[in-house]
Amino acid sequence: MSAHLHEFENGAALAEGLADRISGALADAVATRGRASIAVSGGSTPKAFFKALSSRDIDWSKVTITLVDERFVPADNPRSNHLLVADNLLQGKAKAARFLPLYRDAGSAEEAARIVSADAEALGHPFDVVILGMGTDGHTASFFPGGSRLAEAISPETPRGVITMEAEGAGETRLTFTFASLQDARLLVLHIEGQGKKDVLAAAESEGPETDMPIRAILRRAAAPVDIYWAP
């Protein structure tokens, strides 16, 4: 794998720069294949970027947006990544996009994972764009250190799709796309902000087990080059 660091003066400049890059990639995918797919992360970091992206003038009706990972909570729960995307990305011009939720009212998280894995197959693969975040514990997607199914989630043998994950510190049961689904995106971005996360990234880039800092699975083994977007 190779990585390229894009540094910005502040979060606002990063949001605009990343929105330019992603809207360009989505427009190219629509021009080439007639449709585009993007999987985005939740958490606190992507809000300004989502707002910037939602204003970009592309043919959003041909774009499907989904999530890299989600909490097993309905979309009206304040901790839902779906809610974050609905409030900040599925607005303005991007309102015309289709959204593929990971949470389903399916009785169990395992059943929801089965349903959404089948639905995601229809998107084709690889994803045109995947935007990952990273926690200060080195998790990405819902690949948490100590996660109940971490080994399975990051194994190259585990097929594409969505699986469940439980982890201390993760709160609710999670739904997460597997490593196989994310690692070969046509454009693979890691979006992090703050000196603290830059330090975590430096630690992840040093030697050590992937299970201690699961972002290492992406940094070391992703088929796609990783474009790292960072601002202080």
Ligand SMILES: O=C1O[C@H](COP(=O)(O)O)[C@@H](O)[C@H](O)[C@H]1O
């Ligand atoms: O739990 C999660 O956290 C990470 C990072 O979130 P942040 O608040 O530190 O930006 C995020 O990438 C992931 O999608 C989310 O579920």
